[in-house]
Amino acid sequence: MATDITRLGVKATWKDLTEGMVIAGAGTSKEFNTGEWSTDKPVFIEEKCKQCLLCTPVCPDSCIPVKDGKRGGFDYGHCKGCGICVKSCPFGAITMEGV
Amino acid sequence: MYPAGRKSFLRDGAGAGRDTASGGLSPMFFGNILKKGRRKMSNLTEIRWHGRGGQGAKTAALLLADVAFQTGKYVQGFPEYGPERMGAPITAYNRISDTQIRVHSNIYDPQYVVVVDESLLEAVDVTNGLKKDGAILINTSRPKEELLPHLKGYEGKVYTIDAHKVSMAAMGRYFPNTPLLAAIVKVAEIMDEETFLREMRASFSHKFASKPEVIDGNMAALKMALEEVQ
Amino acid sequence: MAKRDRLSGNEAIAIALRQINPDVFPAFPITPSTEIPQYFASFVANGQVDTEFIPVESEHSSMSAAIGASAAGARSLTATSSCGLAYMWEELYIAASNRLPLALALVNRALSGPININCDHSDSMGARDAGWIQIYAENNQEAYDNMVQAYRISEHKDVRLPIMICQDGFITSHAVENMELLEDGEVRSFVGEYEPENYLLNPECPMAVGPYSITDYYMEAKRNQAEGMKHVEKVVLEVAKEFEEISGREYGLFEAYRMEDAEYAVVMIGSAAGTTKDAVDALRKQGQKAGLLKIRLYRPFPAEAVAEALKGVKALAVMDRAEGYTNHGGPLGADVLSALYRARAKALAVNYIYGLGGRDVRVEDMEGVFATLKQIAEDGDTGETYRYLGIRE
Numbered sequence: 001m002a003t004d005i006t007r008l009g010v011k012a013t014w015k016d017l018t019e020g021m022v023i024a025g026a027g028t029s030k031e032f033n034t035g036e037w038s039t040d041k042p043v044f045i046e047e048k049c050k051q052c053l054l055c056t057p058v059c060p061d062s063c064i065p066v067k068d069g070k071r072g073g074f075d076y077g078h079c080k081g082c083g084i085c086v087k088s089c090p091f092g093a094i095t096m097e098g099v
Numbered sequence: 100m101y102p103a104g105r106k107s108f109l110r111d112g113a114g115a116g117r118d119t120a121s122g123g124l125s126p127m128f129f130g131n132i133l134k135k136g137r138r139k140m141s142n143l144t145e146i147r148w149h150g151r152g153g154q155g156a157k158t159a160a161l162l163l164a165d166v167a168f169q170t171g172k173y174v175q176g177f178p179e180y181g182p183e184r185m186g187a188p189i190t191a192y193n194r195i196s197d198t199q200i201r202v203h204s205n206i207y208d209p210q211y212v213v214v215v216d217e218s219l220l221e222a223v224d225v226t227n228g229l230k231k232d233g234a235i236l237i238n239t240s241r242p243k244e245e246l247l248p249h250l251k252g253y254e255g256k257v258y259t260i261d262a263h264k265v266s267m268a269a270m271g272r273y274f275p276n277t278p279l280l281a282a283i284v285k286v287a288e289i290m291d292e293e294t295f296l297r298e299m300r301a302s303f304s305h306k307f308a309s310k311p312e313v314i315d316g317n318m319a320a321l322k323m324a325l326e327e328v329q
Numbered sequence: 330m331a332k333r334d335r336l337s338g339n340e341a342i343a344i345a346l347r348q349i350n351p352d353v354f355p356a357f358p359i360t361p362s363t364e365i366p367q368y369f370a371s372f373v374a375n376g377q378v379d380t381e382f383i384p385v386e387s388e389h390s391s392m393s394a395a396i397g398a399s400a401a402g403a404r405s406l407t408a409t410s411s412c413g414l415a416y417m418w419e420e421l422y423i424a425a426s427n428r429l430p431l432a433l434a435l436v437n438r439a440l441s442g443p444i445n446i447n448c449d450h451s452d453s454m455g456a457r458d459a460g461w462i463q464i465y466a467e468n469n470q471e472a473y474d475n476m477v478q479a480y481r482i483s484e485h486k487d488v489r490l491p492i493m494i495c496q497d498g499f500i501t502s503h504a505v506e507n508m509e510l511l512e513d514g515e516v517r518s519f520v521g522e523y524e525p526e527n528y529l530l531n532p533e534c535p536m537a538v539g540p541y542s543i544t545d546y547y548m549e550a551k552r553n554q555a556e557g558m559k560h561v562e563k564v565v566l567e568v569a570k571e572f573e574e575i576s577g578r579e580y581g582l583f584e585a586y587r588m589e590d591a592e593y594a595v596v597m598i599g600s601a602a603g604t605t606k607d608a609v610d611a612l613r614k615q616g617q618k619a620g621l622l623k624i625r626l627y628r629p630f631p632a633e634a635v636a637e638a639l640k641g642v643k644a645l646a647v648m649d650r651a652e653g654y655t656n657h658g659g660p661l662g663a664d665v666l667s668a669l670y671r672a673r674a675k676a677l678a679v680n681y682i683y684g685l686g687g688r689d690v691r692v693e694d695m696e697g698v699f700a701t702l703k704q705i706a707e708d709g710d711t712g713e714t715y716r717y718l719g720i721r722e
Contacts, residue, residue: 019489019557021542021550024527026535066401084451164505168335177504180447180687201603203468203500204691250429 001039029078034061038081040096048093055085055094126322142197144287145206149225150215153185159215159276160191162302163283167195169298170290175200188223195289199230211287214238215262215275220249236286236328238262238275256285268315268318277317280322285325292325331509331576338469338501341508342367342408342494345476347378348516351432352403352523355383355394357413363436363502365408367446388413392420392433399429400538401529404480406432410498412440414452418459424491425460426554427539430483430523433461434476436612437599437650438498439686447524447687448498448583450598454651460554462492463628464563467584467602469506472496474578475625477511480520481568487560493628497600499687515575558629564628582631584623585638587613591620593702594639595703596665597648598624601690603684608695619699630664636672639665642678644702648718650684658682658715677711683718694719 018024049071056064056071063079065072086094102206150156157178164176175194181187189316192206195252209235217239229235234256237246243257250257260282261277270277284295303314336344342365346354354373358364366382373382379397385391391407398405409417414435424431435453439445453463462482466472467607476495481666511519514700527536542550560581569580584602587609588594595605602623612619622638639645647666649659657663658680666678681698684690705711 010545012546012549014552014556017553018547019553020426020538021540021546021553022428022527023537023540024534028537037700161505164335168507173507174335175504175506176419177499180503201468201606202692203497203504203600203603205689207691 026094033077035077035079038076038079040081040083041076041079041096042074042081042083042085042094043097044071045093045095047090048091050091050093052090054090055088058084058088060084109179116246137204141176143200144193144195144289145209145282146193146195146287147206147209147213147229148193148213149219149223150189150191150192151185151219152182152187152189155274155276156189156213156215157191159213159280160193162276162280163193163289164195165302166280166284166295166298167193167289169302170294172196173198173200179205188219203219209233211236211283213279213283215279217241217246220246224251226250226253229253229255234258234286236260236279236283238279240264256286258282258328260324262324265320265327267321269323270316278327279318281321281324282328285328296321331511334508334510335366335505336469336473336508337503337505338466338472338496338719339364339436339503340368340530341469341473342476342496342531343372344510345473345516346434346617347372348511348513349404349480349520350378350517350523351380351406353381353383353395353398353405354407355385355391355398355405356407357388357391357409358384359387359408361411361413361438363408363410363434365434365436368482369408378721380604383414388416389420391678392417392424394585395431395433396420396424396429399424399431399472400427400528401530402523402525404431404484404523406434408436410436411438411446412455415440418456420493421456421459421461423539426550428489428554428557429491430480430489432476432479432483433491433493433666435493435495436502437465437495443686445497445686448500448600449685450495450650450684451652453493453495454649454653456493457628457660460490460558462488462490462558462626464492464494464565464604464626465598466494466496466501466626467600467623468580469496469501469504470508471526471625472501472577473508473510473582474572474580477516477519477571478565478580480523481571482561484523485564485568486526488557488564489630490554490557490561495599497660500600509576509578509651511576519572519575561629562626562631562634580625582624582626583638584621584625586621587622588620588622588638590618591641592618592643592706593699594620594622594642595648595695595698595702596622596624596635596645596647596661597650598627598661599650601648601650601695604690604692605695607692608699611692612699617703627661627664630668632668633659635665636668636674639669639676640672640674642676643706645679646698646702647678647680648684648698649680649682652682652685656715677705677709679705679711679716680715681716681718688719690718 051070061078063075147152148156148160160176164174168174173196179190194200208228210230212235214237228251236258239259240261262278265278266273307313360532372378395405395407399435437450439449440451464475473688481496573579605621609619653659662680
């Protein structure tokens with residue numbers, strides 16, 4: 001049976017699963033939207049942000065994208081709403097909201 | 100869901116009456132077959148070994164299977180495992196046949212019994228089931244007459260060999276199974292002596308490849324045992 | 330060219346493994362281990378194989394290491410017996426659910442207690458639902474032949490499941506019997522190289538094995554696993570056919586011995602089947618239509634074929650060398666009777682528990698079972714269906 005990670009999802013039939021639930025391939029967690037698990041989500045308040053980037057490395061799910069030395073908006077597809085980034089921000093540029 | 104009256108759980112029509120500890124069986128439904136001495140394969144030789152843990156009865160049974168195999172026979176050699184400790188009575192078995200052996204039970208009515216340790220004559224019923232037209236071979240230095248009272252009126256032939264004497268004379272150490280192997284091959288006419296000695300030399304050469312100095316002693320013990328058994 | 334030899338069942342398995350030359354063999358080296366790892370370790374020490382032999386501290390670890398090695402892409406196996414298998418329990422399910430085609434050479438022995446080291450099938454029968462393929466042997470030759478066929482079945486792309494090659498403790502494992510061995514080269518070309526599709530040591534494709542599976546997926550995963558089992562019968566028969574071409578020895582899902590017109594049949598597993606053949610022959614000489622169905626493939630259970638083979642039988646006895654404590658009989662009894670029910674069979678059937686803890690089974694015992702079956706057929710009534718053979722009352 002082919003190992004096709006993209007066919008996984010809560011609607012997947014038994015035939016769609018891989019043999020032995022093997023996940024063949026690297027970085028496959030990108031394909032799996034764990035963001036739907038969250039009950040709270042962080043909100044980015046751009047005007048308060050000093051671009052110190054303290055929040056970026058503490059995110060367990062790598063949901064704070066950085067481009068050209070500046071962080072952007074959250075990747076809600078994978079953020080589980082743990083709130084660590086809120087605690088790490090010295091400037092109050094991140095707050096939590098209920099989903 | 101079963102009708103009333105089927106409460107006899109653990110009751111067994113088939114095996115009832117058999118004392119499995121001693122291996123006896125009451126003739127039951129097919130009693131007529133039992134009386135006819137069925138399944139008597141004339142080419143099948145069954146041998147039971149009685150020894151004590153550590154004396155090499157199991158090894159002797161395996162050696163006998165080995166040497167009989169070399170002459171083209173179908174063989175079985177297997178021990179019956181009880182308490183695993185030195186000195187405990189142990190039993191080992193051989194089947195030797197011209198045709199394939201399928202049965203996997205112990206042997207209850209052997210043609211031959213070998214007693215590796217004569218102290219077992221008092222502890223174990225060594226002649227149990229032993230066929231009258233067979234023989235018992237006992238490792239002892241005593242004359243046969245002294246042993247007969249222990250054999251519960253066994254009417255078949257009784258052979259003795261002083262394996263201790265043979266082993267000490269030929270090898271300088273006590274390995275009773277080498278002389279007993281030769282003696283039972285002769286008593287049970289498993290093969291002619293020349294073939295036996297030739298096969299055993301080949302077997303020892305392989306087995307003792309790393310210590311060839313023991314081969315001659317073992318061979319001498321076999322030859323002496325063939326002479327000494329009576 | 331076949332080579333005639335006389336070997337114990339343990340030696341026979343060890344030699345098959347030497348000829349197969351697997352990649353990794355972790356084993357717990359002391360009691361309740363068998364002589365199989367001991368013989369194999371000597372082959373490793375002598376340089377006769379290039380297997381990585383890993384002495385581990387427990388059976389839980391030996392199976393874990395075999396699983397790890399198999400996931401890494403190695404052809405792996407372990408060997409054990411009795412409570413050693415019990416200690417692997419958790420890992421057995423992991424191996425099967427991860428679809429790892431590793432092998433286990435099992436010597437069937439009783440589980441404690443009371444403490445006992447002798448033969449019965451309690452150990453592997455307890456593992457029957459773990460998702461492993463289970464194949465049983467009557468004698469040393471069959472143990473060897475089954476081991477040679479094991480990886481071809483287990484590694485087949487439609488199967489990919491672990492396989493347990495079982496033989497009867499002491500009765501065959503420690504008994505020397507005549508054998509015919511295949512040449513080393515014949516075995517190696519028959520078994521072939523193991524080429525896993527996905528494996529952990531493949532740098533081209535990093536992978537994850539054994540992920541967490543929440544309720545949303547667990548059932549689908551188990552159903553997916555069952556699909557592998559569904560292909561086993563077909564693959565066992567294909568491999569047996571190829572094996573017959575190199576060995577001349579015929580194997581199937583079971584052996585039907587003098588079953589063609591049998592009115593009374595015994596269904597059983599293991600070494601006592603040989604003893605039963607002698608009973609069948611003796612009864613046939615008396616004009617009794619006795620037959621034997623000896624199960625080779627027990628997991629998956631070839632229910633349809635078994636029911637078909639038993640369709641002409643008036644009365645049958647299913648012999649279990651393990652208790653099930655169902656108050657109705659043992660595991661083989663349950664499998665055979667449900668197969669017969671689904672086939673709408675009308676045969677009268679009883680289920681015996683026999684041979685526990687090494688209790689000897691004689692030809693006379695099996696003749697007694699056939700006598701009981703004849704009586705049952707005449708009476709048209711089974712009486713109590715849950716029986717013990719040769720028990721002291």
